[in-house]
Structure formats: structure tokens, C-alpha cells
Amino acid sequence: MENSKLNSVEPKIKIDAVCATSWVSWGKHLTKAISECAIIDDLKVTSRNYEFHSIVGNKDDSPKKENFTGIHIKNKVLNYFPSNLGELMPNLIGFSVESSKLMEITQNDLKAFTKMQHLWIGVNLIKVIEKDLFKYNPDLIYINFRDNLIKKVDPKVFDNLYDLKHLIIVRNECIDGQANSYGQVKELSELVAEKCGGQSKRTTTTTTLAPTSNSKIKIPIDESQDDDDKGVEEKVIETQQIGLPVKVGFIVGIILLCFAVGIAVYCFRKRCS
Numbered sequence: 001m002e003n004s005k006l007n008s009v010e011p012k013i014k015i016d017a018v019c020a021t022s023w024v025s026w027g028k029h030l031t032k033a034i035s036e037c038a039i040i041d042d043l044k045v046t047s048r049n050y051e052f053h054s055i056v057g058n059k060d061d062s063p064k065k066e067n068f069t070g071i072h073i074k075n076k077v078l079n080y081f082p083s084n085l086g087e088l089m090p091n092l093i094g095f096s097v098e099s100s101k102l103m104e105i106t107q108n109d110l111k112a113f114t115k116m117q118h119l120w121i122g123v124n125l126i127k128v129i130e131k132d133l134f135k136y137n138p139d140l141i142y143i144n145f146r147d148n149l150i151k152k153v154d155p156k157v158f159d160n161l162y163d164l165k166h167l168i169i170v171r172n173e174c175i176d177g178q179a180n181s182y183g184q185v186k187e188l189s190e191l192v193a194e195k196c197g198g199q200s201k202r203t204t205t206t207t208t209l210a211p212t213s214n215s216k217i218k219i220p221i222d223e224s225q226d227d228d229d230k231g232v233e234e235k236v237i238e239t240q241q242i243g244l245p246v247k248v249g250f251i252v253g254i255i256l257l258c259f260a261v262g263i264a265v266y267c268f269r270k271r272c273s
Contacts (some may be wrong), residue, residue, distance in 0.1 A: 017052060019039050020037075035069045071095060072096045107136070121144065
């Protein structure tokens with residue numbers, strides 16, 4: 001008789017959450033105030049087997065859960081996102097998880113928040129920013145991953161975020177930087193791709209200068225094959241001035257010639273006398 005093993009699915013662990021509700025500003029980059037739900041319960045989510053059963057405000061006139069536009073979770077234990085948060089709060093434009101031991105964030109976690117503009121995931125335990133993380137969040141203006149453990153970032157993860165103006169990734173393992181303009185975001189994204197995404201940066205532009213006195217010629221040295229991936233460095237070579245030795249030699253030659261002519265004239269006169 002063969003032993004058969006049935007696959008069992010663990011039942012979801014239901015969470016009831018209460019939040020303090022208020023209208024707040026999350027920054028000048030957002031044109032509207034946020035109808036915020038700040039979780040006040042002792043939230044503890046230690047696996048992906050959790051989901052919210054209900055989210056209610058602490059006031060009689062609190063908005064319904066579907067009308068909240070921002071959720072703020074701070075100083076809780078939220079290792080993973082509850083699976084159905086997007087179903088309960090489909091209109092979120094602001095999402096903040098701070099100091100809550102969040103270990104990972106996936107595309108599926110953010111898939112339901114197609115209107116999201118502001119994402120704050122500061123002071124957590126994130127190590128990887130995966131490919132296409134923001135595929136369903138093209139309206140993002142502000143992203144903050146400060147004080148995490150990030151050591152790997154997909155090099156193209158920010159490519160579809162054309163409105164992204166603020167990118168903060170300070171104090172992480174592979175990167176420490178922030179940007180507050182479209183141009184700076186582009187530069188920081190390239191640096192993140194280089195430092196955290198494994199993309200080497202090669203420079204092919206060379207500068208050619210005509211050798212003149214005391215000039216410096218910049219010669220690109222490609223060290224991109226080294227283990228440290230230092231890229232292209234510049235070596236400076238001082239050119240020597242060649243006009244002066246030529247002039248000195250010419251003058252010395254004239255002096256020697258005059259001296260020889262003088263001796264010849266002297267000898268000739270002495271013989272004739």
C-alpha cells in the first residue's frame with residue numbers, strides 16, 4: 001500500500017487593525033492632503049500567511065477603509081506585506097512603513113496600488129530591490145529606502161518612473177545617495193545600476209591635445225576588467241619643451257665656429273710674418 005501525502009494549505013491568519021485618522025500633508029510633491037490611516041495596534045506579521053480582516057478608524061466620523069489615501073505603519077513588526085491590503089485600500093497614493101523590520105517588498109505587494117505616488121520604506125531590513133518592482137506604479141514621484149540593508153538592485157527598476165523626482169537611498173550597503181530633481185534622479189539611477197546592479201561603467205570619450213610647452217595630455221586607461229571595476233582613469237603626462245635645447249645647441253655651435261675661425265686667422269698671420 002503506497003503512502004500518499006496530501007498537500008495542505010495553511011489557513012490565513014486574520015488581522016483586525018485600528019488606525020488613527022487625520023488629514024495630513026506628506027510633502028510639497030503631493031498636491032492633495034492625505035487621508036491618513038496610522039496603524040495604532042501592536043501589529044505583528046511574521047510570515048506571508050497573514051491578511052487583514054478589517055481596518056477601521058478610531059473615530060466615529062472616520063473614512064471608510066476604501067477612502068483612505070495613505071497608510072502609515074511605524075514601530076511595528078511587519079516582516080511581510082499582508083496579502084489583501086490592496087483589496088481593502090485600493091485608493092492609496094501614499095504608503096509608509098518605517099522602523100517595522102520589513103524584510104522584503106515584491107511587485108505583487110504593490111500591484112494593487114496603481115495610483116501610488118509616495119513610497120516610504122525607511123529604517124527596515126530590505127536587502128534586494130527586484131526587477132519590475134514598480135511595474136504597476138508608474139505615477140510614483142517620491143521613493144525613500146533610507147537606512148536599509150540594500151545590496152542588490154535591478155539596474156532598470158526605475159526606468160518606467162518618468163515622474164520620479166525624489167529618490168532617497170542613503171545609508172545602504174551598496175549605495176548611499178539621494179536625488180531631488182529629475183536630472184539628479186537620472187544620475188543616481190545610473191550610479192545605483194553601477195554600484196548595486198553589476199553594470200560596469202565604461203567611458204569611450206578621449207581628449208586629444210596638441211603637444212605644446214608645459215601642456216598635459218590626458219590618456220584614458222581602461223581598467224574595467226579589474227576586480228574592483230574602477231573604470232576609466234586619467235593618467236597625466238608632462239611634455240618636455242624641445243625648443244630650448246635646439247636653440248642652446250645652435251648658439252654653442254656658432255661660438256665654436258667663431259673660435260675655430262679665430263685660431264685659423266691667427267695661425268695664418270703668424271706664418272706670413
